[in-house]
Amino acid sequence: xxxxxxxxxxxxxxxxxxxxxxxxxxxxxxxxxxxxxxxxxxxxxxxxxxxxxxxxxxxxxxxxxxxxxxxxxxxxxxxxxxxxxxxxxxxxxxxxxxxxxxxxxxxxxxxxxxxxxxxxxxxxxxxxxxxxxxxxxxxxxxxxxxxxxxxxxxxxxxxxxxxxxxxxxxxxxxxxxxxxxxxxxxxxxxxxxxxxxxxxxxxxxxxxxxxxxxxxxxxxxxxxxxxxxxxxxxxxxxxxxxxxxxxxxxxxxxxxxxx
Numbered sequence: 001x002x003x004x005x006x007x008x009x010x011x012x013x014x015x016x017x018x019x020x021x022x023x024x025x026x027x028x029x030x031x032x033x034x035x036x037x038x039x040x041x042x043x044x045x046x047x048x049x050x051x052x053x054x055x056x057x058x059x060x061x062x063x064x065x066x067x068x069x070x071x072x073x074x075x076x077x078x079x080x081x082x083x084x085x086x087x088x089x090x091x092x093x094x095x096x097x098x099x100x101x102x103x104x105x106x107x108x109x110x111x112x113x114x115x116x117x118x119x120x121x122x123x124x125x126x127x128x129x130x131x132x133x134x135x136x137x138x139x140x141x142x143x144x145x146x147x148x149x150x151x152x153x154x155x156x157x158x159x160x161x162x163x164x165x166x167x168x169x170x171x172x173x174x175x176x177x178x179x180x181x182x183x184x185x186x187x188x189x190x191x192x193x194x195x196x197x198x199x200x201x202x203x204x205x206x207x208x209x210x211x212x213x214x215x216x217x218x219x220x221x222x223x224x225x226x227x228x229x230x231x232x233x234x235x236x237x238x239x240x241x242x243x244x245x246x247x248x249x250x251x252x253x254x255x256x257x258x259x
Contacts, residue, residue: 002060006132006173009060010197015206015224018254020059020247021134021174022215022229025066026236028053040073040085041111043118051123054131056240057247061132061173062123064116066233068138068178071163072146074110078102085112097148101155104162113163120170132173137163139200142179161186168194176201178231201231212238219246222253 009019028049029039038045050062069092076088079102083091107113120133127133138146140157147156164175164187174197177184184200191198201209208225210218212234219228228250234243 003129003132006060009226013206013226015226016254020228021061022234023063023066023136024053024234027234027238030236037086041115043115046115046119047122051126057243061134063134063136064120065136068136069146070112070116071143071159074107074112075102075147077110078106092146095148101152104159107159117170134174134176135167135172136176139177139179139181139184141181164190168196172196216242216246219250
């Protein structure tokens with residue numbers, strides 16, 4: 001089963017084990033023809049989209065927070081209550097600076113975070129051993145940049161620790177951080193405590209993680225790793241037939257059938 005494949009890969013970290021978990025969020029919503037705003041804020045919708053996408057592709061995990069900007073979205077809404085999830089995400093992409101960074105507890109209370117934790121709660125009993133659950137965060141330096149305040153890295157680090165503890169209480173299989181830093185050592189200790197794996201994209205040996213837009217072509221190049229993921233989100237408009245074919249080709253090459 002896929003969850004077992006993911007857990008075995010996390011334990012052995014042997015190239016060729018081939019657990020597949022690209023960062024998929026917006027693409028899952030598009031497949032279900034769900035508005036981005038609903039996907040980001042409604043736990044039932046998010047869980048359904050991710051569950052159905054996993055069934056289509058046979059990935060070894062669903063990815064919660066695939067855009068690696070959920071904490072930044074929640075922080076912007078906490079600091080600027082007039083914003084919704086979409087305008088907050090737009091502000092992140094435009095690198096607009098916040099005047100004041102909110103306290104971690106205020107960020108955690110936002111609906112974007114509740115949607116993700118609620119989705120995890122719904123997915124675990126439905127997925128069972130069919131697939132694992134991975135949660136994705138920007139590292140603290142990247143989170144500070146998303147909020148337009150490089151000097152806010154210490155507060156962002158505290159927010160990240162607070163969020164990882166919250167999500168890990170729901171027993172995900174894997175925590176992934178992305179960004180230009182070298183990883184978050186304190187997160188590794190938290191993940192160990194809760195029995196979850198931890199990787200930082202770009203700093204964990206054996207992890208194949210091209211940008212999301214290059215995932216399909218990268219699988220065809222023959223690189224061998226113990227985890228095949230992405231360093232950014234799979235584009236929403238990715239062709240599902242091409243995605244299926246790429247994953248099936250990897251399975252055939254590594255001797256693993258689709259679960």
